[in-house]
Amino acid sequence: MSVLLTADQAAFLQGPVSMNVGAVGRDGWPCVCRAQGVLVARDRRALTVLLSSARGHAVLDALDAGNGISTVFSRPATHATLQLKASGATRTPLSAAHRAVNTRYAAMLGAELGTLGYSETLVAGLIEMLTSDDLVALRLTPEIIFDQTPGPAAGRVLARA
Amino acid sequence: MKPTLESLRACLDGAVPSVVATCSPDGTPNVAYASQVHYVDAEHVALSFQFFSKTRENVLAHPYAEVQVIEPGSFRHYRLKVRYLRTETAGPLFEYMKAQLAGIAAQSGMDKVFVLRGADLYQVVDIVDVDPHLPPAPQPPDALLRLRRTLDQLGACDDLARLADRALAALTPGFGIHHALLTLLDETGGTLYTLASLGYSASGVGAEVALGEGLIGVAAREKIAVRINYRTGDYTYQAALRGGDPTAPRIPLPLLGNPHSQIAVPLLHGERLLGVLYAESEQDAFFNHTDEDALVIYGRHLAALIAQFAALSDDAEPGPAAPEPCVSGVPLAVRYFAHDHSVFIDNDYLIKGVAGSILWTLLNEHATCGRHDFCNRELRRDPRLALPDFGDNLETRLILLQRRLADRCPAIALEKTGRGRFHLRLDRPLALEAR
Numbered sequence: 001m002s003v004l005l006t007a008d009q010a011a012f013l014q015g016p017v018s019m020n021v022g023a024v025g026r027d028g029w030p031c032v033c034r035a036q037g038v039l040v041a042r043d044r045r046a047l048t049v050l051l052s053s054a055r056g057h058a059v060l061d062a063l064d065a066g067n068g069i070s071t072v073f074s075r076p077a078t079h080a081t082l083q084l085k086a087s088g089a090t091r092t093p094l095s096a097a098h099r100a101v102n103t104r105y106a107a108m109l110g111a112e113l114g115t116l117g118y119s120e121t122l123v124a125g126l127i128e129m130l131t132s133d134d135l136v137a138l139r140l141t142p143e144i145i146f147d148q149t150p151g152p153a154a155g156r157v158l159a160r161a
Numbered sequence: 162m163k164p165t166l167e168s169l170r171a172c173l174d175g176a177v178p179s180v181v182a183t184c185s186p187d188g189t190p191n192v193a194y195a196s197q198v199h200y201v202d203a204e205h206v207a208l209s210f211q212f213f214s215k216t217r218e219n220v221l222a223h224p225y226a227e228v229q230v231i232e233p234g235s236f237r238h239y240r241l242k243v244r245y246l247r248t249e250t251a252g253p254l255f256e257y258m259k260a261q262l263a264g265i266a267a268q269s270g271m272d273k274v275f276v277l278r279g280a281d282l283y284q285v286v287d288i289v290d291v292d293p294h295l296p297p298a299p300q301p302p303d304a305l306l307r308l309r310r311t312l313d314q315l316g317a318c319d320d321l322a323r324l325a326d327r328a329l330a331a332l333t334p335g336f337g338i339h340h341a342l343l344t345l346l347d348e349t350g351g352t353l354y355t356l357a358s359l360g361y362s363a364s365g366v367g368a369e370v371a372l373g374e375g376l377i378g379v380a381a382r383e384k385i386a387v388r389i390n391y392r393t394g395d396y397t398y399q400a401a402l403r404g405g406d407p408t409a410p411r412i413p414l415p416l417l418g419n420p421h422s423q424i425a426v427p428l429l430h431g432e433r434l435l436g437v438l439y440a441e442s443e444q445d446a447f448f449n450h451t452d453e454d455a456l457v458i459y460g461r462h463l464a465a466l467i468a469q470f471a472a473l474s475d476d477a478e479p480g481p482a483a484p485e486p487c488v489s490g491v492p493l494a495v496r497y498f499a500h501d502h503s504v505f506i507d508n509d510y511l512i513k514g515v516a517g518s519i520l521w522t523l524l525n526e527h528a529t530c531g532r533h534d535f536c537n538r539e540l541r542r543d544p545r546l547a548l549p550d551f552g553d554n555l556e557t558r559l560i561l562l563q564r565r566l567a568d569r570c571p572a573i574a575l576e577k578t579g580r581g582r583f584h585l586r587l588d589r590p591l592a593l594e595a596r
Contacts, residue, residue: 020229022182022192029225029242030190032182033291055238055291070190072180081194126236129295148193155215 001161002086002141005044009145009158012082013038013047013073014105016112021049021138022070023062031058035071036130037105039098046141047071047084048092050102052132060136063089069140072148076116081148082158089140098137106130164288166203169230169239170450171298173200174390175261176233181208183219183226191215198228198241199258200450201282206243207254209262210279217281220245226283229291234298238291243283250279253383260379260387304451308459311335320577321470322560328438328463329359336452338440340417344370344377345428345436345467348515348554353381353437356557356564361415366564367512368412370437377437380425384434386457388424390446412510412565422447426456428464435464470556475537475581492592493572497521499595506570515554516562518546521595523585524573528593537581559583 005013019035033056039048049071053060063069069089074081109130110123143161148154179195193216197209206228210217220226224245231238249255259277314331318324325343332338340360344353355368373382380387420441428436438460442448496505503513504520512520522545526532537555541548548555563575572588
């Protein structure tokens with residue numbers, strides 16, 4: 001079973017957010033990696049998250065082992081944060097659409113950070129880092145969504161399958 | 162080559178949020194943002210514990226986590242494999258993180274929700290450089306060179322008053338600091354008082370700070386340097402709060418209304434706290450971790466110099482009496498309140514405590530014996546003053562008194578005439594009244 005994302009949640013995930021993916025390695029040690037774009041399925045019940053295979057080596061290995069996945073999305077300007085979890089994720093072939101998502105995402109996050117006072121050089125470096133050519137696409141169907149915005153309400157379940 | 166934790170200190174200043182991955186006993190991963198990942202030493206970091214979060218629940222059950230930190234000037238990512246050890250809820254680490262969190266919270270607009278419950282201590286067992294191909298951040302200014310320049314400017318000082326002023330003035334060419342205070346611990350050990358200031362419209366000499374309150378008070382109580390990188394609206398982290406009776410006379414601290422960066426460094430001589438050096442700036446992240454290191458060394462150097470002056474012996478006797486010109490004019494009304502040794506001149510508060518007591522004694526000696534010339538040694542022996550043993554305390558109180566008089570009542574002046582000797586100059590007649 002998967003949860004149905006609201007239209008607002010889908011828009012939020014595909015907006016100028018900082019995104020990270022966590023998993024638990026074969027040795028039981030948690031690992032985390034920055035993601036480089038996300039595509040929400042038309043039915044809003046699945047996501048495709050993009051990772052760099054080099055930067056996400058440990059997370060990808062953990063997911064290949066069939067372990068669970070956590071994805072967290074946070075908007076730098078507002079700190080609004082969502083966490084979505086699933087019992088696993090599977091690799092899916094990288095498409096031209098995924099590459100377009102990645103390019104658009106890097107530009108969007110760069111622009112957001114630019115408005116927050118980060119220098120042009122730094123933003124350019126970030127965009128370059130996020131548009132790596134070793135992308136891997138991971139498909140997951142979220143089973144639970146948490147509000148993770150900092151504060152005493154962080155951790156509130158917004159939807160559960 | 163693996164990076165060392167020391168080389169990642171710039172990543173641990175809260176400029177770019179870090180994330181922490183943990184795992185619940187059933188193997189479900191959790192990723193959360195960490196408000197603060199604090200460098201403790203070469204092998205440990207501490208994470209702020211603000212809420213009873215999933216992260217905390219997880220590490221209490223399964224103490225392994227991974228923290229991803231980012232270098233602010235380059236966006237290079239590093240991953241720290243860490244193992245949870247324990248939570249500290251008091252002491253220097255907790256107090257430092259509490260103060261720094263206030264700055265981070267204010268910077269991120271989270272003042273009201275970021276309250277530190279504990280400092281979760283983790284051992285760092287491995288560090289992974291995620292982006293070895295990315296260029297490193299530009300190097301910050303060389304703090305060692307800044308320290309050397311500051312010490313060159315400080316030069317040789319032949320008395321404590323000059324040292325106090327030059328210690329602050331040297332920070333401008335050295336570190337680019339334009340606003341600073343030198344505060345010393347008083348004889349009760351519960352209060353610091355301002356001996357010198359740099360860059361404010363009012364000197365603030367004599368202004369007091371209670372131990373443990375505000376940034377200066379926390380640095381003093383915990384004997385640690387405390388640095389806040391961003392403007393904080395949290396009133397407890399204003400540089401100082403003044404405890405005690407709010408109606409009692411006070412000298413205001415002359416601080417910036419809205420500092421974006423603050424640092425308070427203890428003046429430690431061995432284990433003994435002599436005071437606190439405080440500096441602030443209107444720029445965000447003005448002081449980096451290497452500046453903190455350098456200013457901690459500077460604080461120790463200043464403390465050693467202050468202690469050295471204190472150890473010098475005073476001249477034995479007061480200097481020869483010089484003929485005094487007759488003074489005329491309307492008498493200054495000098496009122497003394499014995500309960501707190503406060504002195505008011507023409508109804509304006511001047512000073513209290515030991516310095517007030519010294520002034521009252523000198524003025525009475527002058528009124529009854531016509532004396533103008535005094536020495537430290539006789540003050541130390543004077544039963545009316547009940548001075549503590551620390552030599553530096555008397556000397557610094559005399560400097561404080563001298564400066565307060567210069568600020569508020571130039572008609573009464575204390576002029577140094579030799580080591581441990583001084584002259585009381587009066588330009589107006591006095592009317593003394595004790596209450």
